[in-house]
Amino acid sequence: MIKRKITINDIARELSISKTSVSFVINGKAREKNISTTLEKRVLAYIDEIGYRPNHFAQGLRTGKTKMIGMLVEDISDPFFSAVARMMEEIAYKKGYKILYSSTENDTQKAKDLIQMYRIRHVDGYIIAPPPGIELELKELTDDGFFVLLFDRTLPGLEISNVVVDNLVSSYKAVKHLIDNGYKNIAMVTLLSDQTQMLDRKAGYVKALDETSKPYLLKKIAYHDKRENCIKEIQDFLIANQEIDALFFATNYLAESGLEALKLLNRHIPGDIGVVVFDDHYLFKLFTPSITAIAQPIKEISEQVIHMMLRSISDPKIKKPVKTLVIPTSLTIRGSSLPRTKINGDFGLKD
Amino acid sequence: MIKRKITINDIARELSISKTSVSFVINGKAREKNISTTLEKRVLAYIDEIGYRPNHFAQGLRTGKTKMIGMLVEDISDPFFSAVARMMEEIAYKKGYKILYSSTENDTQKAKDLIQMYRIRHVDGYIIAPPPGIELELKELTDDGFFVLLFDRTLPGLEISNVVVDNLVSSYKAVKHLIDNGYKNIAMVTLLSDQTQMLDRKAGYVKALDETSKPYLLKKIAYHDKRENCIKEIQDFLIANQEIDALFFATNYLAESGLEALKLLNRHIPGDIGVVVFDDHYLFKLFTPSITAIAQPIKEISEQVIHMMLRSISDPKIKKPVKTLVIPTSLTIRGSSLPRTKINGDFGLKD
């Protein structure tokens, strides 16, 4: 009843042929190796009948390939990363690949450890949203012939392909949108981080403000800061800078803390303070007021990344040129960034 | 420079000992096999120096173990499942295990395919939030000696351990809370599904209503229904049943559609309709009003599941008894379910 441990040898014996022929058929090399169509069909039929599953280890030991791709993200429970992971998994699965995910928590050492673990498991390729400080490890990977693809951000000075969104332009447009809607003192809440995506997002903010006569109002928060501290810091920032009439959040989770800070301070959105967030969230449209956000095209990012990866893995000979793919975002305008004039017209009474 | 493909043989040759001894040391069997401490240290030091990584395939081929656990959830981008996955990954990683996740989308065939894929990859154990209809496959897995653990829900008639929350009591308390707060016509929006967690959640609602003289008001929605349809159906339901003054949502994502439906119909929460959701979300407290929700203890669920799994894997001889672990939840009371009297007092003016 229990059909375990059927090997290629069993099949060969049963069909009275050599296991070489069986292997050729299994690997679709029947034609190439001049196996007769009759034999091929007989093998295929038998395999199907007994439900043969090739041993992954034996295959891996011989070929060195696992059909597994290692993926490192900041946090797999973050809505952006989990959506990307889900999408990539789906595409990869159809091509017979399995994606392994892990969360680095933006921690250099943890990322290094995880890369080691993936090496031990012999993944065929690496998709990484890198924390700072892993340049050497990445260099080692590519030197050893593995295909590595960065996404969401990149590490300067590395010859590694990457897929990112247009962070600078996206931020610029978002802040410009606030300016156009009459907000005068726009602050940005961002991470205390030199990662490329953060620098670009800040650069977009700076560029937009440079077109006005207003000074930058920047609040930087450490990634590992506890939620309560984060809320507290934003509150203090808002209290110390009473002139602020709009906040631009560099990430989803900063916005969470920021929105909570605003709630605690009893500041009304957008009456007291306009809000725009980098990275949309499916619940933002249900907020009161709904939250304006920069939407990253999750589907396109995922498709591009996974296709680049699979293409490179399947043609290991052809050295693909290092490529940077920049994908545009879109600004989803909602209630939290209404024109100030309109606010005064519509809601002015209640203040 | 590039240190690839160092094998146990290279080490043996380099140190002029047999590879058996090397293997014993690597696997921590030095003591047991009477390897001298001197030799052990020498091997360990050398391994460390050259950065030896054992070949996972060769190990797997010999031992049949992979230190990988296959996990099947409904949707890895769902906030509950991604939080659980993240937590489990962390615990497992510390014990040297890697968790592979996949999303079944509650689809029977997809789940079967994924189980096949995990079998091919020889995962050591299975953690599954099962869709309906995979009883046979699960039975086959356990018959073949694999350890399987269900969570979030279970499949009746199977002799498989599982970890679930106390769905019935949680729902009962949530609905009771609405009743106690003066809501008179409480409807439940749930899935068109016979899965155990859904049946229990419904049973809790029914039990609470049975203590009143009110009829059940149930709206069932198909899992794969498109978002827009779902919203539309809830709208129609609310229009057809004008007496409804509170909604109890059986899941997070149903609540999303429901909240959108309420917004579109311009029904105020909790003034027109009270709301309670099964499954908390970190943004619910930032809604206006904040949303009352049943919080599943993600940390406890994850720990229990992964510990049960690791214990069973590491002691395969000891047949663990089939065990059902029921974990209590907590009701986080927020603004969306305020007492009706209080609403009339505080907010009555605006209606």
Add this chain to the structure above:
DNA sequence: CTGAAAGCGCTTACAG
């Protein structure tokens, strides 16, 4: 067109 054989890198029973 087909098959015998080597070898991937490990683990472990067995002999000494």
Add this chain to the structure above:
DNA sequence: CTGAAAGCGCTTACAG
């Protein structure tokens, strides 16, 4: 205390 050897299940160069 230590080592030679078999074998896990596959792939593929090579011989016929």
